[in-house]
Amino acid sequence: MTRDKKIQISKIILGVIAVAGVLSIALIAPNVFIIVKIFRGKNDYRFRDQVKKSLKRLEQRGSVVIVKGRVKLTSKGRKELLFYEIKKKIIKHPKRWDKKWRVVIFDVWEKRRNIRNEMRVYLSQMGFVRLQNSVWIYPYECEEAVELFKIHYKLRSAVNYLVVERIDDDKKFKKIFKLK
Numbered sequence: 001m002t003r004d005k006k007i008q009i010s011k012i013i014l015g016v017i018a019v020a021g022v023l024s025i026a027l028i029a030p031n032v033f034i035i036v037k038i039f040r041g042k043n044d045y046r047f048r049d050q051v052k053k054s055l056k057r058l059e060q061r062g063s064v065v066i067v068k069g070r071v072k073l074t075s076k077g078r079k080e081l082l083f084y085e086i087k088k089k090i091i092k093h094p095k096r097w098d099k100k101w102r103v104v105i106f107d108v109w110e111k112r113r114n115i116r117n118e119m120r121v122y123l124s125q126m127g128f129v130r131l132q133n134s135v136w137i138y139p140y141e142c143e144e145a146v147e148l149f150k151i152h153y154k155l156r157s158a159v160n161y162l163v164v165e166r167i168d169d170d171k172k173f174k175k176i177f178k179l180k
Contacts, residue, residue: 010054014063014073014081082152083122086145090126093140097179101170102138103162104128104146108155115153122149129176137167139177 055071058064063077073081104123108116120130126145128136146161167173174180 010058010063011081011084013051013054013058014077014084078152079118082148083125086122086148087126090138090140090142090145097139099165100139101164101167101173102140102142103131103164103167104136104138104159105162106134106155106159108134108158115155119149119153119155119159129173131167137173139173139179 055064055066058077059066061076061080062074063080065072065074106116106119108119116134120133120136123136124130126138126142128138131137143161146159150156150159
């Protein structure tokens with residue numbers, strides 16, 4: 001099974017658990033099978049085993065906890081699900097760049113340093129480029145993804161999203177993002 005298929009099955013499992021809360025494995029398994037079959041469009045003999053392995057990997061990563069046959073999403077699992085949602089929102093690149101930069105500026109207090117560091121990691125993983133420590137840029141529309149992050153981490157007033165037409169010496173950024 002390819003890495004992308006494993007990730008897709010894991011995302012679906014996390015999503016089902018997030019929507020339903022705590023579920024017993026007996027309840028989650030059929031629901032996951034039905035949902036994943038819809039996405040995959042296949043019905044092969046290895047399918048049940050693939051879902052079980054994905055659930056085990058999620059448990060080993062600390063994304064879910066299985067206790068007495070019940071599966072519960074952990075805070076790490078919620079973050080992983082949020083990451084998938086944010087990535088899904090940002091990845092869409094239009095055919096033509098609108099020649100506007102999206103700038104994310106944040107000022108997170110020192111006592112919330114771990115969230116500030118997580119934000120830097122997420123922005124980097126999403127494809128943003130650091131202009132300064134707390135200033136990151138991206139060439140495509142991503143406001144919804146930034147809003148998801150702000151809501152999840154309760155950073156409404158600490159994060160600003162700007163759309164700007166020009167950045168000084170943006171040639172290096174155009175080269176990084178392969179823009180014309």
